[in-house]
Amino acid sequence: MTSFNSERPSEFALIAELFAPLAKSAPGALGLTDDAALIAPPPGYELVITTDTLVEGVHFLADDPAASIAKKALRVNLSDLAAKGAEAAGYLLALSLPRTVDMNWLRAFAKGLSEDQRLFDVLLHGGDTTSTPGPISITITAFGFVPQGMMIRRGGAKPGNLVFVSGTIGDAGAGLEAIKTKTEGHAYLKERYGEPSPRMKLGRALRGMASAALDVSDGLLADLAHIAEISGVRIEIDASRIPLSQELRALWGDDCVVRAASSGDDYEIAFTVPDNRQGLVKEIAKGRASTSITEIGRVVAGQGVVLLVENAREIPVLRAGYTHF
Amino acid sequence: MTSFNSERPSEFALIAELFAPLAKSAPGALGLTDDAALIAPPPGYELVITTDTLVEGVHFLADDPAASIAKKALRVNLSDLAAKGAEAAGYLLALSLPRTVDMNWLRAFAKGLSEDQRLFDVLLHGGDTTSTPGPISITITAFGFVPQGMMIRRGGAKPGNLVFVSGTIGDAGAGLEAIKTKTEGHAYLKERYGEPSPRMKLGRALRGMASAALDVSDGLLADLAHIAEISGVRIEIDASRIPLSQELRALWGDDCVVRAASSGDDYEIAFTVPDNRQGLVKEIAKGRASTSITEIGRVVAGQGVVLLVENAREIPVLRAGYTHF
Numbered sequence: 176m177t178s179f180n181s182e183r184p185s186e187f188a189l190i191a192e193l194f195a196p197l198a199k200s201a202p203g204a205l206g207l208t209d210d211a212a213l214i215a216p217p218p219g220y221e222l223v224i225t226t227d228t229l230v231e232g233v234h235f236l237a238d239d240p241a242a243s244i245a246k247k248a249l250r251v252n253l254s255d256l257a258a259k260g261a262e263a264a265g266y267l268l269a270l271s272l273p274r275t276v277d278m279n280w281l282r283a284f285a286k287g288l289s290e291d292q293r294l295f296d297v298l299l300h301g302g303d304t305t306s307t308p309g310p311i312s313i314t315i316t317a318f319g320f321v322p323q324g325m326m327i328r329r330g331g332a333k334p335g336n337l338v339f340v341s342g343t344i345g346d347a348g349a350g351l352e353a354i355k356t357k358t359e360g361h362a363y364l365k366e367r368y369g370e371p372s373p374r375m376k377l378g379r380a381l382r383g384m385a386s387a388a389l390d391v392s393d394g395l396l397a398d399l400a401h402i403a404e405i406s407g408v409r410i411e412i413d414a415s416r417i418p419l420s421q422e423l424r425a426l427w428g429d430d431c432v433v434r435a436a437s438s439g440d441d442y443e444i445a446f447t448v449p450d451n452r453q454g455l456v457k458e459i460a461k462g463r464a465s466t467s468i469t470e471i472g473r474v475v476a477g478q479g480v481v482l483l484v485e486n487a488r489e490i491p492v493l494r495a496g497y498t499h500f
Numbered sequence: 501m502t503s504f505n506s507e508r509p510s511e512f513a514l515i516a517e518l519f520a521p522l523a524k525s526a527p528g529a530l531g532l533t534d535d536a537a538l539i540a541p542p543p544g545y546e547l548v549i550t551t552d553t554l555v556e557g558v559h560f561l562a563d564d565p566a567a568s569i570a571k572k573a574l575r576v577n578l579s580d581l582a583a584k585g586a587e588a589a590g591y592l593l594a595l596s597l598p599r600t601v602d603m604n605w606l607r608a609f610a611k612g613l614s615e616d617q618r619l620f621d622v623l624l625h626g627g628d629t630t631s632t633p634g635p636i637s638i639t640i641t642a643f644g645f646v647p648q649g650m651m652i653r654r655g656g657a658k659p660g661n662l663v664f665v666s667g668t669i670g671d672a673g674a675g676l677e678a679i680k681t682k683t684e685g686h687a688y689l690k691e692r693y694g695e696p697s698p699r700m701k702l703g704r705a706l707r708g709m710a711s712a713a714l715d716v717s718d719g720l721l722a723d724l725a726h727i728a729e730i731s732g733v734r735i736e737i738d739a740s741r742i743p744l745s746q747e748l749r750a751l752w753g754d755d756c757v758v759r760a761a762s763s764g765d766d767y768e769i770a771f772t773v774p775d776n777r778q779g780l781v782k783e784i785a786k787g788r789a790s791t792s793i794t795e796i797g798r799v800v801a802g803q804g805v806v807l808l809v810e811n812a813r814e815i816p817v818l819r820a821g822y823t824h825f
Contacts, residue, residue, distance in 0.1 A: 210654070230634070310633060389535050
């Protein structure tokens, strides 16, 4: 159901009170009082939908701020929509809470969602709250719209295409490491891990422009391997062109590119474009999308992903699917 | 994401192998290989969407058959769609698994889904698999279609309307009790709890016919209170007309109506219809929907739900929201 009928009756009113304002402006959410939500894609548009779960102790830590947890749960889903060229519209929230969760935690969680709703122009459309004897678990199902036939898929990369990636790579992985090892400082990297920035504007701008795209969550090379596999092509990446932040170099050193390209949670967009759009895509990214992008390689006939290092020695990285280095 | 990229790489291929066949016939599922699924409602239709989580130890028991768990997780969602008059089309599956779950369990789980996909004509469209240090948790987000403007809401009941419910009430609650107390026998009641029957045909037949509807999950009276509250009306139920199964009477006795009407998990549809459609709705239920329905009361001006017992003594049951008896 999408009404927030908690199984713990005493909390029904409180939970409804916390979440109802998040759905107020969404007519299809029916005030979170019905069994289901109603979604009407605008004429000529299709619906793009994705779901992701975050589990306490796996995807976030018990003492992470509740607002950050909420934002991360929403953003990892929005990032999937961005990579498909979709305009995010709304989401459903399935929340499993231990009996020990207090209302202050829930208030901060709802506040985090509220802030991100304004930032990304999305609205809560419904959900479900359940008890759990285990860790907190958050499943968000986000949806958005694309003009008919315009969703950017993983399978459209063609030999001759160029490979781009947004932002910088490896920051989140380094941030997670700094958190786990209780290393002081490195606030930028930690924030890149805790509150990723889904590239919504870039995704929309890539419609009709990118031949294939996905969001980088498993690690740049592992994710490019998905494009290579599903498109039936080979992807060559120039190690020296992978964009690394100053903050990452400060922590991991200048020689960290393989590590950066194989660590996860970047939530950047990796994409391919026909080579005659090289200038146009750079112009659009800089202008309409105000997002930095970097050309990092090319699509050729064959299969798998290779990382080319400066001395032109080939490092065979992945053939298909996920492989550790 | 909707591709089944397990975080446990060694299982990637196995999980993909198990779930990919469930999405094979859904073009929008993109073979479970993309970041998101694509849904295009038929022209003139809107999308109805709902989400529900089942947690091990809360909504099912660790030693319940995996196929039954899968079916229940899907059916509680389908039941929400049915009550809204929607034709079910597909679902996303977010599955959190402890590291101890074995592949035989997963195989049986996928088989349960596969059987229900055929039974209810729905297809897997995507999902997410994560590890959890806690209990198994299953969040399904199901979607379906209704002709524009035809979704049956909770808020449309009007004074003068008649109140109906499908099937029989209380069976699931009694089944759960029999399971918990390790009472032998009572297979029918236990099955009513373990594998509810969403009333898909009835829901579709009630489009343009019912003024309000919902699926009975919290308990008949508690759920009718939602209709009363959101419609701004009072609902009077005749205790003697609430349909009870022989099997329920055998376990709980002939005098169990209040208990039956306040136990949960029935997944029947409770609905209201204008009184001039009394004959027509019975005809349609019997014919097109082949589902038994029973007239159990009426909508009047006022608020709350009352249960009228034979000697006409009023039992004030609920005013608003959920209240225990």
